[in-house]
Amino acid sequence: MVGGLFIIITSQNYLKKVVGLAIFQTAVFVFFVSLAKVLDGTAPILTKMANAYSNPLPHVLILTAIVVGVATSALGLALVLQIYKNYETIEEKEIEFLELKSDK
Amino acid sequence: MFDIFLDDAPALVVVLPLLISAIIAFISSKIWPWIISIITLLLHLFLSLHLLKEISVSGLIIYEFGNWQPPWGISFKIDGVNIGLQLLFSIFVLVSTFYSRKIFLNEIDYRDSGKAYSLWLLAVGSLNGIILTNDIFNLFVFLEISALASISLIALGAGQNRKALLAAFNYLIIGAIGATFYVIGVGFAYAMTGTLNMNDLVIQLAQYSDGQLAIFAGMSFMLIGLMVKAAIFPVHIWLPPAYSYAPSAVSTLLAALATKTILYFFVRLLYEVFIIYPSYLSLFLDFVLYPLSLLAIFIGTVIAIYQDDIKKLLAFSSIAQIGYITLAFSLKDHIGVASGFVHIFNHALIKGGLFMAVGYFAILYKDRVTLNSLKGFGYKYPITSFALLICGLSLIGLPLTNGFISKLYLFQALYTNQMYFSIALVAVSSALAVVYFWKIVEQMWFSEIKFKSEKEDAYIYLPIWIVTISIIVFGIYSTPIIEFSNLSADYLISGYQN
Numbered sequence: 369m370v371g372g373l374f375i376i377i378t379s380q381n382y383l384k385k386v387v388g389l390a391i392f393q394t395a396v397f398v399f400f401v402s403l404a405k406v407l408d409g410t411a412p413i414l415t416k417m418a419n420a421y422s423n424p425l426p427h428v429l430i431l432t433a434i435v436v437g438v439a440t441s442a443l444g445l446a447l448v449l450q451i452y453k454n455y456e457t458i459e460e461k462e463i464e465f466l467e468l469k470s471d472k
Numbered sequence: 473m474f475d476i477f478l479d480d481a482p483a484l485v486v487v488l489p490l491l492i493s494a495i496i497a498f499i500s501s502k503i504w505p506w507i508i509s510i511i512t513l514l515l516h517l518f519l520s521l522h523l524l525k526e527i528s529v530s531g532l533i534i535y536e537f538g539n540w541q542p543p544w545g546i547s548f549k550i551d552g553v554n555i556g557l558q559l560l561f562s563i564f565v566l567v568s569t570f571y572s573r574k575i576f577l578n579e580i581d582y583r584d585s586g587k588a589y590s591l592w593l594l595a596v597g598s599l600n601g602i603i604l605t606n607d608i609f610n611l612f613v614f615l616e617i618s619a620l621a622s623i624s625l626i627a628l629g630a631g632q633n634r635k636a637l638l639a640a641f642n643y644l645i646i647g648a649i650g651a652t653f654y655v656i657g658v659g660f661a662y663a664m665t666g667t668l669n670m671n672d673l674v675i676q677l678a679q680y681s682d683g684q685l686a687i688f689a690g691m692s693f694m695l696i697g698l699m700v701k702a703a704i705f706p707v708h709i710w711l712p713p714a715y716s717y718a719p720s721a722v723s724t725l726l727a728a729l730a731t732k733t734i735l736y737f738f739v740r741l742l743y744e745v746f747i748i749y750p751s752y753l754s755l756f757l758d759f760v761l762y763p764l765s766l767l768a769i770f771i772g773t774v775i776a777i778y779q780d781d782i783k784k785l786l787a788f789s790s791i792a793q794i795g796y797i798t799l800a801f802s803l804k805d806h807i808g809v810a811s812g813f814v815h816i817f818n819h820a821l822i823k824g825g826l827f828m829a830v831g832y833f834a835i836l837y838k839d840r841v842t843l844n845s846l847k848g849f850g851y852k853y854p855i856t857s858f859a860l861l862i863c864g865l866s867l868i869g870l871p872l873t874n875g876f877i878s879k880l881y882l883f884q885a886l887y888t889n890q891m892y893f894s895i896a897l898v899a900v901s902s903a904l905a906v907v908y909f910w911k912i913v914e915q916m917w918f919s920e921i922k923f924k925s926e927k928e929d930a931y932i933y934l935p936i937w938i939v940t941i942s943i944i945v946f947g948i949y950s951t952p953i954i955e956f957s958n959l960s961a962d963y964l965i966s967g968y969q970n
Contacts, residue, residue, distance in 0.1 A: 376645060385645055393652050396659070403663045426662070429609055433655060436616045440648050443620055447627060447641045454634040463638065 482535035489597035497590035543672035549606035556956030571935035572721035639713035650700025660690025705768030716783035720831020728824035768795030811881035813957035825863035850916035852923035
């Protein structure tokens with residue numbers, strides 16, 4: 369999680385930022401799934417063998433969150449593509465330089 | 473037959489725009505997407521009015537999806553807190569959609585207008601979901617739908633200025649971090665209580681009456697996530713570029729409603745759920761929200777003075793205005809919360825009107841509106857300019873406008889809490905607002921260049937004037953806004969005093 373956040377903050381490349389965001393979100397998904405584990409629990413399927421079940425609800429929530437995450441990454445990548453088409457670079461420093469030049 | 477639909481009105485106000493948005497994405501006509509949106513939003517308004525009628529009878533509606541009883545199912549809750557906001561939302565969305573047609577035709581390719589209105593309705597539906605939902609995870613989903621829809625809408629501004637892409641990208645990254653923080657908080661809350669329903673959460677949290685570190689961590693994560701989304705001061709950096717490079721119609725919608733709905737949920741979470749831990753709450757309000765609001769008011773106003781680009785100026789003034797709202801919410805009493813809601817209503821109208829007028833100027837001028845470009849506009853386009861003047865005076869808080877009512881209530885709330893320093897600061901920043909607004913007025917009416925008046929487009933100035941007249945009407949006859957705000961505060965604060 370911290371790794372993902374670190375990538376977002378430090379990297380100068382927009383593509384890397386999107387990847388960092390994906391890592392950050394995935395870490396949170398894993399955190400959610402780990403909440404669901406019940407000691408000695410099995411998958412929540414009705415059988416006579418089991419005496420404890422893991423909680424299925426966080427998995428369902430995360431299924432939703434994964435969809436949201438995919439949409440976010442897809443939109444992020446689409447924006448990076450458009451930025452590349454408009455500026456011919458996706459490095460933050462170079463774009464700042466270009467903008468400074470065009471403002472003058 | 474019609475009654476069946478009315479029973480499902482709480483769900484329909486959200487589902488209807490979402491459903492229609494999926495359909496109109498495939499229409500590539502100049503006018504049809506707009507007509508369909510208008511019809512949808514008229515229905516939306518009708519449903520909201522129906523909800524108002526029901527609320528005035530019963531006082532509370534809990535709508536359970538698929539008849540799953542809470543706490544298992546997702547539910548929507550409509551009560552005195554959000555009915556006023558729902559109504560404002562419905563009306564303002566209709567007006568701004570009416571306004572948006574000519575703006576969209578000028579700013580984006582007409583073949584894209586189906587897609588643009590599809591995103592528009594997506595944003596409308598999901599923002600409405602934020603107002604109604606009673607489930608903390610469901611909120612995250614709506615938060616992200618609305619964020620993704622508004623990011624795409626902001627990126628549509630790239631046809632005008634490529635910086636819109638950078639603004640949209642920054643909003644995406646910062647917004648997604650905020651939303652993910654919120655989800656971490658939800659995870660902590662769920663781990664400790666096993667529930668996501670807000671009413672049930674209150675009950676379940678009560679068993680940890682002395683408080684647990686995990687819960688406080690979760691609460692902090694949730695609040696920080698929402699603060700990012702609501703653009704509260706130190707985490708507001710995504711807002712000014714996003715508002716100023718978006719197409720004008722989009723800035724209108726976002727500035728007037730997007731942050732407001734999230735602020736509403738923020739205050740609801742504070743006063744309805746986290747109220748269980750009064751010591752935590754007052755710690756957060758007194759030492760985090762209160763100083764940050766003061767900083768937001770002061771810094772937002774000062775930065776606005778130095779802006780040359782009018783849309784950026786308005787965006788920074790939004791930061792300051794959000795500061796006024798959070799300042800009122802940090803007061804922990806009835807009048808404070810009520811004055812916060814008054815300002816939510818009034819500021820939505822004021823900023824909406826201002827962005828509408830400036831958006832029209834941007835089209836007339838065919839470039840970004842800077843201070844210099846406004847020279848002589850007061851004579852050239854008198855109808856729109858006069859509306860801009862009234863909205864601006866209301867932003868400063870002159871009597872006879874609804875901005876005055878906001879300021880009056882805020883001063884009253886601060887005075888009863890004996891916060892004289894804040895009163896002074898609010899007064900100073902109102903005076904500073906005169907400075908940045910005067911710069912606009914000076915360029916528009918007092919520059920050497922004189923133009924003859926030109927014809928203005930009734931389709932555009934009509935909605936602007938609807939908003940402007942409502943500003944004056946609510947400035948003189950402010951009872952409805954104050955009643956709705958008091959109602960909201962009644963519901964929220966009653967929990968605090970018990």
